[in-house]
Amino acid sequence: MAAAVSAVLLPRWAVLGGRAVPAAASAMLPRCWAVLGGRPLWRPAPLLLRPVPLPAGGRQPTFSTTCARCSKNRRLRQKRVLSERKLTRYFVDHRKVRVVGGQGGGGGHSFYSEPRKIFGGPDGGNGGDGGHVILKADQQVKSLSSVLPFYQGFHGEKGGSKNCYGANGAYMYVKVPVGTLVKEDGKVVADLTQHGEEYVAAYGGAGGKGNRFFLSNENRAPILFTPGEPGQERVLHLELKTTAHAGLVGFPNAGKSSLLRAISRAKPAVAAYPFTTLNPHVGIVHYQDYEQVAVADIPGLIKGAHQNRGLGMAFLRHIERCRFLLYVVDLSVSQPWIQLQDLKYELEQYKKGLSERPCVVIGNKIDLAQSRINLPLLKEQIDDRVIALSALTGDNLEELFLHLRELYDNYVKTEQSRGQSPVKW
Structure with a gap:
């Protein structure tokens, strides 16, 4: 148990394993002792001491310990305060953004096939819809500096065989400060004044139709399928108005x-x-x-x-x-x-x-x-x-x-x- 406790570094001496320290230095030991089961983990004994050489410069080694009293002396790093002119780079209250919704996935083109059944009919599924680009008000965001000038929504996946539809594109959320005004061509289209309020800036395109969609009595083996539609594209102007009391x-x-x-x-x-x-x-x-x-x-x-x-x-x-x-x-x-x-x-x-x-x-x-x-x-x-x-x-x-x-x-x-x-x- 005693070997598990690291030695306490004193100004010019070191205690290794279970070796003792001078009487003048032993007064510092009760501050950092740990007691388990009523017995100290290390007991001083008048054994051989080995001097520890000083580092370059003649300075004493730093007293390192997990003692609560010693940890109070550690200096905490202070947060760097930005000047007002440097803060101007981070505070942005207007931004021009181009948003494009995700493109829809193309329709599938396939025919059902299994052993001993060659003409099973069309089974191409529809493509997934493209993802929207959504502006979301967040009270943790204080400026428009994190808003990028361009956002592209996620595309939908292509339709698969066996009438499997393609997955829809995920929504892309753009966090803006509470109090953001959204304008298009000089007209206000949205005012995000509440935390969590959302506005769809660009809708994703619809997914294409697979050849299964075009099956009819007149056409039993359609080969026609449609690609996905492109997403909505808009140019918006974001304007921040501070919402203080x-x-x-x-x-x-x-x-x-x-x-x-x-x-x-x-x-x-x-x-x-x-x-x-x-x-x-x-x-x-x-x-x-x-x-x-x-x-x-x-x-x-x-x-x-x-x-x-x-x-x-x-x-x-x-x-x-x-x-x-x-x-x-x-x-x-x-x-x-x-x-x-x-x-x-x-x-x-x-x-x-x-x-x-x-x-x-x-x-x-x-x-x-x-x-x-x-x-x-x-x-x-x-x-x-x-x-x-x-x-x-x-x-x-x-x-x-x-x-x-x-x-x-x-x-x-x-x-x-x-x-x-x-x-x-």
Whole structure:
């Protein structure tokens, strides 16, 4: 039993088999002993010790063991964080795809034959149908970057003898994010808003007919059979619209990304220059009753965004799916209510009624002296509820959590009254 236990490597000595260690080093042994049946697997004894040579460089060998205390000292590899510009390569919200359904299998051409029966009649079976190409919404997929530009469905098999039909081609499923809009020739043909929702992008071709199909009283030995039909071919445009509950809307450097980092575990880039956020980020706010509210950080808007200025309309479509809006205003600038008016104007010009959704105004950077002066002026100029907070220091975040939950509960009640299921994350 003692020979089965590997020796413990000490700084300059090794214990082999059942050999002992110095008294100074024996204090380390109880940490890594294993006891079986009340007796230790290895007992120190004053036997001969053999020194272990040090490796090149003079460093001591690493203390390797399965001890629980020692395993805590192992460093865990941290996940590599991508920069915002590198993340742009991975986040794709529009894609042009050509899909072709599988071709149907050809019909069989054969005649039944057995001993002492030469003319048994036709027995060629029909070919199998081609497989469809199906778009399937999956909540685990967050971008269209994994969608290829071309998909070909599986072909059906050819019909066999003895009236055996060919096997149908398998369906090809293409996973897309929830909230994907499917367009053809500029017209919306499908809107995948629920997890598991499917849309047949291209139908497979029908299988051909075997010569058994053409048997009749006039033709007792048909030799005619048909090939399989080609699959449907289409060119589709996929467009992703983020399906978050709340959307952070504001000008550049208003503190939207800092606020999202403060209320969730999302890690968008934060810097002192405008347009730091180049892609939408979604953070999840967790509550004690296990409800989850998704908050989307939309890249900053500027005047004329509806005319494709700045980042333009590339990300305005992500606000369309948000059930309620969180306007983030920088209180340290002069006349912060002008920012709110410009934001609502840009949203209304992009889509009518978008600025009338349930909202709350968040006055950020309340930790600055100028912000405390502008706060009462902002409340006098607007009728919406204003929550003053600091995303940097975390002041007054509790009020935002409470009001965010109120907006979410009202949204759930509204959807249930309409007989619809609310979006869950």
